[in-house]
Amino acid sequence: MSDELQMDNSSQDIIQNENLRAKDTVPPNITVILPAYNEELSIGSVVLRTKTYAHRVIVVDDASSDHTVDVAEMAGAEVIRNPITKRNELSLKKGIEVASDSDIIVMMNLGVCHDPSLIPRMIAPINDGNCELSVGICFSKLQRSSENVLLLNNRSTESKPIGYLAFSKNCLSKIDISQISLFSMRSLISNAERSSVKVLHIDIQEEHEASLFRAYKIGVVVPAYNEERLIQETIDGIPAYVDKIYVINDGSKDRTAEIINSTTDPRVVPIHHKVNKGVGAAIIDGYKRALADEMDLVAVMAGDNQMDPYQLPKLIMPIIEGKADYTKGNRLLSKEMRQGMSPW
Template sequence: VLVVDDGSTDETVAIAEALGAIVVRHATNRGYGGALQTIFSTARGMGVEELVIIDADGQHDPGEILRLLSELRAGKDAVFPAAGSASAFGAYGRRAIEAVYQSDVSTGSDILTLVHDHHLKVAGAEREGAQTREPRYRGRRIAVVVPAYNEEELIGEVLDGIPDYVAKVYAVNDGSSDRTGEIIEDYARRDPRVVPIHHSPNRGPGAAVISGYSRALSDGIDVVATMDGDGQMDPQYLSKFLDPIIDGKCDFTLGNRLGSPEYRGRMSKWRFFGNAMLTFLTKIASGYWSMMDPQNGYTAISRRALESIDFKDMYPRYGYLNDRLVRLNIHGFRIQNIAHPAKYGNEKSSIKYGRYIVRVSNLLLRTFLRRLKMKYVILSFHPLVLFYLFGSILSAIGVVGGAITLWEKLVWGYPVLFVHGALSMLAFMMGVMFLSFAMLFDMVAERQGYGWY
């Protein structure tokens, strides 16, 4: 068993070696294509006669290996379970190994085309493009993840509006109790781009997006967008989310509805206050001070960012929007706001901002501390960590000291209001000053592109 570790930072290598596998390590992540090149060059160097490739993401059944080898030994040079897949899952004989070794391939589709060009004997799939050509946008494979929970009235409208240049639509039925799952399955039968994914029971929108991201990476998608199944996000604006990523200006685009007077007008004062508070807390936690609308589910992300941020353990509920931003900032990825209007119809928001802010605040605090530790201590160092530390301590001393001073004066009657009060106020003001400088340094780091991707 040969395992190619593509720059993992977890225990992948240790586990594979403990199970007896031969491990070839990449010091840095080279992507799926780099891993394929290592596999075929290593297999050729070892004199391998038969090679079976199976991805490590759990999408393929190891029980298929015997069937693949059986077809290969029936006189074939390569066996592909499916055409049009980015995955190289399949079996390869000596002639196929030699052909792929001498070429630059990055997906299973590339390999399928290559072996046909070499007139090798192939089983299981016809050459991609012989009858149809997969959609592209500016030469890139685009996918849209559509999480949906009880959206039977709106999911059809969303799927109908997906642009023709989208290669895959991962429609995730997140444990719906209505006909959402049936409608998605019906669309999948009529449109080969639609890939139905079903959760049971409901796991939350974050878990739905994680499932979509996992399939997109497995299928070799270049840019993955997310678009909620409630119909609020107009698909005609999708290209605006894709262009900055394809042009190399950023790796993540985030929708901004706050420029829409209709959107602001539909918000109650309480919800507007809650949204503003949550936005401010997310800016502090994520370090993206220019970000405008963090609770917006209309986004797009590059493949290299997905491969870097370890998204599979993201927060599974609505807080995933905030958690994802923190993970992107830790790795220094640039983001860009994309203005778009909000569409309204019969959809209803399920977010209760009072309880939601309290619940997400704990997540934001934990992710904020993780970001400081990873980005400004472990991966690099920046003195703003000390400013945040001293600022928090001094501010806390000032608040506690002020409370004690008032207790001494009002309850016990001690004449200490001026001295103790002045010292408490001084500590509090110094703490606020330290925190302000810490935030300023964080803003400067964002503008200077303080990253290493």
């Protein structure tokens, strides 16, 4: 393995930009701990980016069989290595002990999130005195299918995973780390209550998803027939992380075509059918154009604005995770999600 890390221009630009943002946000003596298992492809860039927000980075390696340790050390991280896999929890606690002189210790769960730019959000409440322990929760890369169903049904669930933990020095002086199951919400809360530690829960799902989706070219196909009242609202609601919006006017007889052609959203790709071919043909034509544009992921959102754009990540995530090649959402599954729909 080479003893030099090679970075392309885009990676250097990201790190330089994060350095500028971090200058005013990093207080003295912050340590970030990164648990890792076979992360050789990403650990180097994660360590380099994390160093812009911290003075010290410790990688806890769970007996990786690849070059995770070598890459992490070349990137400038200290490495604590497990000789036996699945003992990650013990090594994480060892990492906390090693970093006990830090003002703030941040733990970033690479099984959930790879984005160090969220670190300032986790440490800000501690710096402001609003809490002693901050817990960042988000939609997981590791959830089981039953948990995904709960989220698609818009119900609260304790399985929502922890992506970040940030401990103040005062917090660590109050709680007994050996008695806590890290990344278990129930364990953290019960121990914090017993120790009178102020805890703040931070929902980082939206930021996490936006960061993750930047790595993919995402297209949305919007079939529309006589949707002059709703097509613009549908386009306006499509999230910023979507790269292309393929709007298919399926032979509409109203002003749908005019509205599509006049939209100022640069992501919109208008496709017009001279005659109505049906929604299936419209979707297929949208898919074909998306494939020609080499989109990585393609979703369908009808032009009647009935799909809540907030639910789109919950359809995309199982595909990114490799759990499915195709996903489908049913808005009729829960009463909450049916709100606002036409009475028919």
